[in-house]
Amino acid sequence: MKNILNKKLVERYSRQIVLKDVGPLGQKKIIKSKVLVVGAGGLGCPVIDYLSRAGVGNIGVIDHDKVNTSNIHRQSLYNSRDIGKFKVSVLKKKIKLVNPQVKIKTYKEKIEKKNIKKIFKGYDFIVDGSDNFKTKFLLNKYSIKYKKILIVGAISKMDGHIFTFDFKNKKNPCLKCFYQSEPSDEVLNCEREGILGPLAGIVGNIQAIEILKKILNLSKESNKKILILDLLNLNFRKAEFNKKKNCICKNF
Ligand SMILES: [Zn+2]
Numbered sequence: 001m002k003n004i005l006n007k008k009l010v011e012r013y014s015r016q017i018v019l020k021d022v023g024p025l026g027q028k029k030i031i032k033s034k035v036l037v038v039g040a041g042g043l044g045c046p047v048i049d050y051l052s053r054a055g056v057g058n059i060g061v062i063d064h065d066k067v068n069t070s071n072i073h074r075q076s077l078y079n080s081r082d083i084g085k086f087k088v089s090v091l092k093k094k095i096k097l098v099n100p101q102v103k104i105k106t107y108k109e110k111i112e113k114k115n116i117k118k119i120f121k122g123y124d125f126i127v128d129g130s131d132n133f134k135t136k137f138l139l140n141k142y143s144i145k146y147k148k149i150l151i152v153g154a155i156s157k158m159d160g161h162i163f164t165f166d167f168k169n170k171k172n173p174c175l176k177c178f179y180q181s182e183p184s185d186e187v188l189n190c191e192r193e194g195i196l197g198p199l200a201g202i203v204g205n206i207q208a209i210e211i212l213k214k215i216l217n218l219s220k221e222s223n224k225k226i227l228i229l230d231l232l233n234l235n236f237r238k239a240e241f242n243k244k245k246n247c248i249c250k251n252f
Contacts, residue, residue, distance in 0.1 A: 225241070
Protein backbone atom coordinates (compact mmCIF):
# COMPACT_ATOMS: atom_id res chain seq x y z
CA MET A 1 0.00 0.00 0.00
CA LYS A 2 2.88 2.38 0.54
CA ASN A 3 3.82 5.04 -1.96
CA ILE A 4 0.45 5.02 -3.72
CA LEU A 5 -0.20 8.47 -2.33
CA ASN A 6 2.46 10.89 -3.53
CA LYS A 7 2.33 14.64 -2.80
CA LYS A 8 0.37 15.47 -5.92
CA LEU A 9 -2.26 12.88 -5.17
CA VAL A 10 -2.55 14.00 -1.56
CA GLU A 11 -3.35 17.45 -2.91
CA ARG A 12 -5.83 16.11 -5.49
CA TYR A 13 -7.79 14.20 -2.87
CA SER A 14 -7.13 16.54 0.05
CA ARG A 15 -10.77 17.56 0.56
CA GLN A 16 -11.87 14.00 1.06
CA ILE A 17 -8.72 12.75 2.82
CA VAL A 18 -9.45 15.32 5.51
CA LEU A 19 -12.71 13.50 6.31
CA LYS A 20 -12.15 11.34 9.33
CA ASP A 21 -14.03 8.48 7.65
CA VAL A 22 -11.60 8.57 4.71
CA GLY A 23 -8.07 9.61 5.75
CA PRO A 24 -4.95 8.47 3.84
CA LEU A 25 -5.78 4.83 4.45
CA GLY A 26 -9.31 5.21 3.07
CA GLN A 27 -7.97 7.06 0.04
CA LYS A 28 -5.58 4.20 -0.65
CA LYS A 29 -8.52 1.79 -0.49
CA ILE A 30 -10.40 3.95 -3.01
CA ILE A 31 -7.38 4.02 -5.34
CA LYS A 32 -7.04 0.25 -5.19
CA SER A 33 -10.73 -0.47 -5.76
CA LYS A 34 -12.27 -2.04 -8.86
CA VAL A 35 -15.75 -0.98 -9.90
CA LEU A 36 -17.77 -2.12 -12.91
CA VAL A 37 -20.48 0.20 -14.21
CA VAL A 38 -23.10 -1.48 -16.36
CA GLY A 39 -24.62 1.09 -18.69
CA ALA A 40 -23.20 4.52 -19.54
CA GLY A 41 -26.51 6.39 -19.63
CA GLY A 42 -28.32 8.65 -17.18
CA LEU A 43 -27.16 6.74 -14.09
CA GLY A 44 -23.79 5.57 -15.41
CA CYS A 45 -22.58 9.08 -16.34
CA PRO A 46 -22.64 10.57 -12.82
CA VAL A 47 -21.37 7.32 -11.30
CA ILE A 48 -18.36 7.18 -13.65
CA ASP A 49 -17.71 10.91 -13.36
CA TYR A 50 -17.74 11.09 -9.55
CA LEU A 51 -16.01 7.78 -8.91
CA SER A 52 -13.16 8.82 -11.18
CA ARG A 53 -12.93 12.20 -9.42
CA ALA A 54 -12.88 10.37 -6.06
CA GLY A 55 -9.91 8.34 -7.30
CA VAL A 56 -11.39 4.87 -7.85
CA GLY A 57 -8.36 3.34 -9.53
CA ASN A 58 -10.00 0.83 -11.82
CA ILE A 59 -13.31 1.49 -13.51
CA GLY A 60 -14.87 -0.83 -16.06
CA VAL A 61 -17.73 0.42 -18.23
CA ILE A 62 -19.92 -1.75 -20.40
CA ASP A 63 -22.25 -0.17 -22.95
CA HIS A 64 -22.91 -0.85 -26.63
CA ASP A 65 -24.89 2.30 -27.49
CA LYS A 66 -24.06 5.44 -29.39
CA VAL A 67 -24.93 8.92 -28.11
CA ASN A 68 -28.18 10.23 -29.55
CA THR A 69 -29.83 13.64 -29.31
CA SER A 70 -32.45 12.57 -26.78
CA ASN A 71 -29.75 11.31 -24.36
CA ILE A 72 -28.20 14.68 -23.72
CA HIS A 73 -30.85 16.16 -21.40
CA ARG A 74 -29.84 13.70 -18.67
CA GLN A 75 -26.56 11.97 -19.63
CA SER A 76 -24.03 14.38 -18.26
CA LEU A 77 -20.80 13.10 -19.86
CA TYR A 78 -21.99 13.84 -23.41
CA ASN A 79 -22.53 17.00 -25.39
CA SER A 80 -23.99 17.83 -28.80
CA ARG A 81 -20.70 17.12 -30.58
CA ASP A 82 -20.74 13.53 -29.33
CA ILE A 83 -23.92 12.53 -31.16
CA GLY A 84 -23.36 9.38 -33.21
CA LYS A 85 -20.22 8.34 -31.32
CA PHE A 86 -20.00 5.29 -29.08
CA LYS A 87 -20.64 6.30 -25.46
CA VAL A 88 -17.70 4.29 -24.12
CA SER A 89 -15.28 5.95 -26.56
CA VAL A 90 -16.47 9.44 -25.63
CA LEU A 91 -16.38 8.90 -21.87
CA LYS A 92 -12.99 7.24 -21.91
CA LYS A 93 -11.46 10.41 -23.35
CA LYS A 94 -13.36 12.64 -20.92
CA ILE A 95 -12.40 10.62 -17.85
CA LYS A 96 -8.73 10.71 -18.88
CA LEU A 97 -8.97 14.50 -18.65
CA VAL A 98 -10.84 14.40 -15.34
CA ASN A 99 -8.38 12.09 -13.64
CA PRO A 100 -5.43 10.59 -15.55
CA GLN A 101 -4.76 8.26 -12.60
CA VAL A 102 -7.88 6.21 -13.31
CA LYS A 103 -7.51 3.05 -15.36
CA ILE A 104 -10.66 2.88 -17.39
CA LYS A 105 -11.51 -0.29 -19.27
CA THR A 106 -14.42 -0.20 -21.68
CA TYR A 107 -16.52 -3.00 -23.14
CA LYS A 108 -18.47 -2.12 -26.28
CA GLU A 109 -20.97 -4.92 -25.85
CA LYS A 110 -24.12 -5.94 -24.04
CA ILE A 111 -23.82 -7.75 -20.73
CA GLU A 112 -25.23 -11.26 -21.11
CA LYS A 113 -25.13 -14.68 -19.55
CA LYS A 114 -22.33 -15.69 -21.90
CA ASN A 115 -19.89 -12.86 -21.10
CA ILE A 116 -20.83 -11.90 -17.54
CA LYS A 117 -18.47 -14.28 -15.73
CA LYS A 118 -15.46 -13.05 -17.65
CA ILE A 119 -16.36 -9.37 -17.24
CA PHE A 120 -17.29 -9.65 -13.54
CA LYS A 121 -14.00 -11.35 -12.73
CA GLY A 122 -11.94 -8.16 -12.57
CA TYR A 123 -14.27 -6.23 -10.22
CA ASP A 124 -15.46 -6.29 -6.59
CA PHE A 125 -18.21 -3.71 -6.93
CA ILE A 126 -20.95 -3.63 -9.56
CA VAL A 127 -23.08 -0.58 -10.33
CA ASP A 128 -26.30 -1.12 -12.20
CA GLY A 129 -26.90 1.77 -14.56
CA SER A 130 -29.15 -0.23 -16.86
CA ASP A 131 -32.60 0.82 -17.95
CA ASN A 132 -34.32 -2.56 -17.85
CA PHE A 133 -35.24 -5.22 -15.32
CA LYS A 134 -33.86 -8.06 -17.42
CA THR A 135 -30.34 -6.67 -16.95
CA LYS A 136 -30.97 -5.80 -13.28
CA PHE A 137 -32.00 -9.38 -12.52
CA LEU A 138 -29.05 -10.77 -14.48
CA LEU A 139 -26.66 -8.60 -12.44
CA ASN A 140 -28.46 -9.67 -9.26
CA LYS A 141 -28.13 -13.37 -10.07
CA TYR A 142 -24.44 -13.26 -10.91
CA SER A 143 -23.54 -10.83 -8.14
CA ILE A 144 -24.97 -13.39 -5.70
CA LYS A 145 -23.05 -16.17 -7.41
CA TYR A 146 -19.70 -14.36 -7.38
CA LYS A 147 -20.27 -12.58 -4.02
CA LYS A 148 -20.10 -9.04 -5.31
CA ILE A 149 -21.43 -5.81 -3.90
CA LEU A 150 -24.17 -4.55 -6.20
CA ILE A 151 -25.77 -1.11 -6.23
CA VAL A 152 -29.00 -1.05 -8.22
CA GLY A 153 -30.64 2.16 -9.38
CA ALA A 154 -33.93 2.74 -11.16
CA ILE A 155 -35.45 5.98 -12.39
CA SER A 156 -38.74 6.95 -13.95
CA LYS A 157 -40.65 10.23 -14.24
CA MET A 158 -39.71 11.96 -10.96
CA ASP A 159 -39.18 8.81 -8.90
CA GLY A 160 -35.99 6.97 -8.05
CA HIS A 161 -35.09 3.73 -6.27
CA ILE A 162 -31.70 2.72 -4.90
CA PHE A 163 -30.73 -0.66 -3.48
CA THR A 164 -27.41 -1.66 -1.92
CA PHE A 165 -26.76 -5.40 -1.96
CA ASP A 166 -23.83 -6.98 -0.19
CA PHE A 167 -23.54 -10.62 -1.15
CA LYS A 168 -20.44 -11.21 0.92
CA ASN A 169 -22.88 -11.82 3.77
CA LYS A 170 -25.31 -14.67 3.11
CA LYS A 171 -27.93 -13.17 5.41
CA ASN A 172 -28.52 -10.19 3.13
CA PRO A 173 -31.50 -10.14 0.76
CA CYS A 174 -31.34 -9.71 -3.03
CA LEU A 175 -33.34 -7.89 -5.70
CA LYS A 176 -35.63 -10.92 -6.15
CA CYS A 177 -36.47 -10.86 -2.44
CA PHE A 178 -37.95 -7.42 -3.06
CA TYR A 179 -39.61 -8.00 -6.43
CA GLN A 180 -41.05 -11.47 -6.26
CA SER A 181 -42.16 -11.24 -9.86
CA GLU A 182 -40.19 -9.37 -12.47
CA PRO A 183 -41.76 -5.93 -13.03
CA SER A 184 -42.59 -4.92 -16.56
CA ASP A 185 -39.94 -2.88 -18.32
CA GLU A 186 -42.66 -0.46 -19.32
CA VAL A 187 -42.16 1.14 -15.88
CA LEU A 188 -38.62 2.13 -16.86
CA ASN A 189 -39.38 3.07 -20.43
CA CYS A 190 -38.22 6.68 -20.42
CA GLU A 191 -39.24 7.15 -24.04
CA ARG A 192 -42.87 6.51 -23.09
CA GLU A 193 -43.01 7.39 -19.39
CA GLY A 194 -40.61 10.32 -19.50
CA ILE A 195 -37.95 11.40 -17.05
CA LEU A 196 -36.85 14.67 -15.56
CA GLY A 197 -33.13 14.97 -16.37
CA PRO A 198 -31.66 15.91 -12.96
CA LEU A 199 -33.30 12.83 -11.38
CA ALA A 200 -30.69 10.69 -13.18
CA GLY A 201 -27.94 12.79 -11.58
CA ILE A 202 -29.41 12.47 -8.10
CA VAL A 203 -29.87 8.69 -8.22
CA GLY A 204 -26.51 8.10 -9.94
CA ASN A 205 -24.71 10.24 -7.39
CA ILE A 206 -26.32 8.34 -4.51
CA GLN A 207 -25.14 5.12 -6.16
CA ALA A 208 -21.61 6.58 -6.31
CA ILE A 209 -21.80 7.44 -2.60
CA GLU A 210 -23.00 3.93 -1.77
CA ILE A 211 -20.00 2.49 -3.62
CA LEU A 212 -17.55 4.77 -1.78
CA LYS A 213 -19.16 3.83 1.55
CA LYS A 214 -18.77 0.15 0.72
CA ILE A 215 -15.13 0.63 -0.31
CA LEU A 216 -14.50 2.44 2.97
CA ASN A 217 -16.50 -0.10 4.93
CA LEU A 218 -18.80 2.58 6.27
CA SER A 219 -22.23 1.30 5.37
CA LYS A 220 -23.90 -1.53 7.16
CA GLU A 221 -27.38 -0.18 7.61
CA SER A 222 -28.31 0.05 3.93
CA ASN A 223 -28.02 -3.68 3.22
CA LYS A 224 -31.67 -4.54 3.79
CA LYS A 225 -33.25 -1.31 2.67
CA ILE A 226 -34.50 0.40 -0.41
CA LEU A 227 -34.27 4.16 -0.68
CA ILE A 228 -37.30 5.60 -2.43
CA LEU A 229 -37.13 9.12 -3.81
CA ASP A 230 -40.24 11.03 -4.80
CA LEU A 231 -38.86 14.27 -6.14
CA LEU A 232 -42.23 15.76 -6.97
CA ASN A 233 -43.09 15.84 -3.26
CA LEU A 234 -39.45 16.01 -2.11
CA ASN A 235 -40.01 12.85 -0.17
CA PHE A 236 -37.05 10.55 0.60
CA ARG A 237 -37.79 7.41 2.55
CA LYS A 238 -36.22 4.06 3.37
CA ALA A 239 -38.18 0.84 3.46
CA GLU A 240 -36.83 -2.30 5.01
CA PHE A 241 -37.24 -5.75 3.47
CA ASN A 242 -35.97 -9.17 4.42
CA LYS A 243 -34.51 -12.19 2.76
CA LYS A 244 -37.27 -14.44 1.33
CA LYS A 245 -37.20 -18.11 2.18
CA ASN A 246 -37.43 -19.60 -1.28
CA CYS A 247 -35.59 -16.96 -3.21
CA ILE A 248 -32.76 -17.65 -5.69
CA CYS A 249 -30.34 -16.14 -3.16
CA LYS A 250 -30.78 -18.97 -0.64
CA ASN A 251 -28.67 -21.58 -2.47
CA PHE A 252 -25.53 -19.56 -2.87
ZN1 LIG B 1 -33.29 -13.11 -2.74
